[in-house]
Amino acid sequence: MNYPWIDGFLKEMNGVTSDFKEEWNWDRYMIDGKMFAAVCRDDQGKEKLISMKLDPLEGDFLRQQYKDIVPGYYMNKVHWNSVMADGEVPEDLLKDMLEKSYSLIFAKLPKKRQKELLDEKTV
Template sequence: MNPQELRTFCLSFDDVVEDFPFGPETSVFKVAGKLFALSALDREPLTVNLKCDPEIAPQLRAQYPDIVPGWHMNKRHWNTVTADADLPDQLVRELIEDSYDLVVAGLPRAERLRLDRP
């Protein structure tokens, strides 16, 4: 996955905005004001921090060397995924969608319904 594909995919979900609270080099993708993906899109290798179910995160890290504990994040809930490595693009997309869904699941019910994700 390349940087433009990553950006386009993250922005394809409902109510997502790209923000730059840490400076122009770090894209922060938010849903309803809550972070679900963070990436320095111009860096190599291309990595993205994604929220992950804490029960699944260790399994993913054990199975894929390109998935590690989240850089500068809560290591229990966040993974750093090297998106332009040997991981299949479909897996990266699924991890991004899972991150989005986890964040949406934590929103108030009215917000979830507005986003069509009860």
């Protein structure tokens, strides 16, 4: 995988939990149980795709710019996008995409919960 830093990067975000969904072969990353990213593995356990939610217009634009960004694998193709784990998407762009995915889900949490998660970071 060209992006071995992903697990640590995602787990550093406020309130993020993760699990392994065995029947899907996915590492899922969530905020309060709402998934914002997933690392999809092949049958041998090797990372295959990184999926995240994006604004539909931005996702469509990025898919036109990079052959390694495709509509979300087993996800809503309008809102979710997948990056090939062995692809050539620049690290900075992938980090930006993952942060935007996190922000989209974070923004849907109740304001009180958002404040609690932000306060956790300062403690």
